[in-house]
Amino acid sequence: MDIHEYQAKELFRAAGLPVPPDEVATTAEEAEAIARRLGGTVVVKAQVHTGGRGKAGGVKLASTPAEAKEHASRILGMTIKDLTVQKVLVTPAEDIANEAYVGVLIDRSSQAPMFMVSPEGGVDIEEVAETNPEAIRKLRVDPRYGLLPHQALWLADFLYEDPSLVKQASKMMTQLYQAFRSNGCSLAEINPLIVTPGGEVKAIDAKVSIDENELHRLPAVEAYRDTDAEPWAETRAREASLSFVKLEGDVGCCVNGAGLAMATMDLVKYYGGEPANFLDIGGSSNPDKVVAALEIITGDPNVKAILFNIFGGITRCDDVANGIVEATKRIDIKPPIVIRLTGTNDKEALEILEAAGFSADTSMDRVVERAVELAASA
Numbered sequence: 001m002d003i004h005e006y007q008a009k010e011l012f013r014a015a016g017l018p019v020p021p022d023e024v025a026t027t028a029e030e031a032e033a034i035a036r037r038l039g040g041t042v043v044v045k046a047q048v049h050t051g052g053r054g055k056a057g058g059v060k061l062a063s064t065p066a067e068a069k070e071h072a073s074r075i076l077g078m079t080i081k082d083l084t085v086q087k088v089l090v091t092p093a094e095d096i097a098n099e100a101y102v103g104v105l106i107d108r109s110s111q112a113p114m115f116m117v118s119p120e121g122g123v124d125i126e127e128v129a130e131t132n133p134e135a136i137r138k139l140r141v142d143p144r145y146g147l148l149p150h151q152a153l154w155l156a157d158f159l160y161e162d163p164s165l166v167k168q169a170s171k172m173m174t175q176l177y178q179a180f181r182s183n184g185c186s187l188a189e190i191n192p193l194i195v196t197p198g199g200e201v202k203a204i205d206a207k208v209s210i211d212e213n214e215l216h217r218l219p220a221v222e223a224y225r226d227t228d229a230e231p232w233a234e235t236r237a238r239e240a241s242l243s244f245v246k247l248e249g250d251v252g253c254c255v256n257g258a259g260l261a262m263a264t265m266d267l268v269k270y271y272g273g274e275p276a277n278f279l280d281i282g283g284s285s286n287p288d289k290v291v292a293a294l295e296i297i298t299g300d301p302n303v304k305a306i307l308f309n310i311f312g313g314i315t316r317c318d319d320v321a322n323g324i325v326e327a328t329k330r331i332d333i334k335p336p337i338v339i340r341l342t343g344t345n346d347k348e349a350l351e352i353l354e355a356a357g358f359s360a361d362t363s364m365d366r367v368v369e370r371a372v373e374l375a376a377s378a
């Protein structure tokens with residue numbers, strides 16, 4: 001789960017990190033009033049679940065309350081990477097002498113939290129990793145011991161020469177690690193970590209993702225969920241208890257079981273297609289779930305063909321077939337649907353589907369190939 005910058009900053013402050021004060025506005029007038037309260041130059045920042053807001057025009061300096069209002073009215077309602085801005089953060093502008101990058105994330109290959117720090121802050125860290133990897137220092141943290149003091153110093157030492165800055169930054173590494181661990185984060189990032197002309201190190205941006213599996217024991221963090229700010233398909237999938245991941249292709253996939261869903265995506269690729277999503281409807285033939293799945297898939301304008309792949313076991317194929325027939329009566333579906341069913345009661349299922357005018361088969365190969373062809377010729 002992604003959270004907003006202003007929420008991430010609350011978590012950071014609670015861990016003791018130096019973060020400038022701020023307030024959130026949903027209207028331009030509110031932004032103006034906050035700017036007046038804060039006094040001096042402020043920054044107006046789009047609150048959306050994505051980075052790169054600066055480049056997209058979603059971060060603006062304002063030297064007067066009137067200017068803050070003007071920027072806020074332009075930023076509110078703008079779209080950044082398909083997300084509509086509904087809130088802005090207003091915070092005092094800092095003078096910046098230096099920008100660095102600090103992040104900690106769960107690293108899958110080392111199966112542990114991993115720190116990444118770079119003196120090249122303020123820019124896209126993926127870009128630094130590609131063009132100038134030696135500008136990044138990495139450290140795997142042993143979760144049994146946490147971030148040890150000498151490790152925190154080693155990371156900070158990569159960013160600054162001045163001992164006062166190293167000391168401040170090293171303390172911040174420890175605080176960031178604490179925020180990361182205690183809030184079930186999969187990512188906690190400060191970009192940029194700045195040095196002011198007066199020699200103070202501060203976090204002026206914050207990006208945090210929470211591991212969904214941690215939320216059940218962290219109600220305060222769960223409350224940060226902002227369904228208005230996440231893609232509609234994600235909200236719908238969660239409500240219907242579907243595991244769903246949007247991808248960039250045009251073959252919509254609806255599969256029972258995560259393993260079969262992965263295999264289906266592999267086979268789509270094998271036949272030269274691109275899956276539009278990963279979607280596991282679970283071991284259920286409940287038409288409501290099938291309706292939700294079809295709503296999500298057809299809500300993606302990229303989808304050119306829909307592929308069902310069902311392996312019947314305890315789930316009976318005839319139940320699923322009835323679910324599909326029922327679901328397609330309830331919603332209007334434009335892209336062609338191809339269905340593969342095999343396992344318990346597959347014969348009955350094929351009869352039900354054929355009677356309803358669907359193309360269905362028991363062979364995964366044939367059906368996936370057909371779906372890829374249909375998507376390509378659409």
Ligand code: GDP
Pocket residue numbers: 043045050051052053054055059092093094095096099121122123191192204205
């Ligand atoms: P992002 O683009 O979504 O990562 O948003 P950031 O909060 O990182 O802001 C982007 C850039 O705007 C930063 O790297 C800074 O260069 C600049 N910026 C943000 N806040 C301030 C500020 O308080 N003062 C100044 N001078 N620049 C700022």
Ligand code: MN
Pocket residue numbers: 051052122191192205
């Ligand atoms: Mn940033």
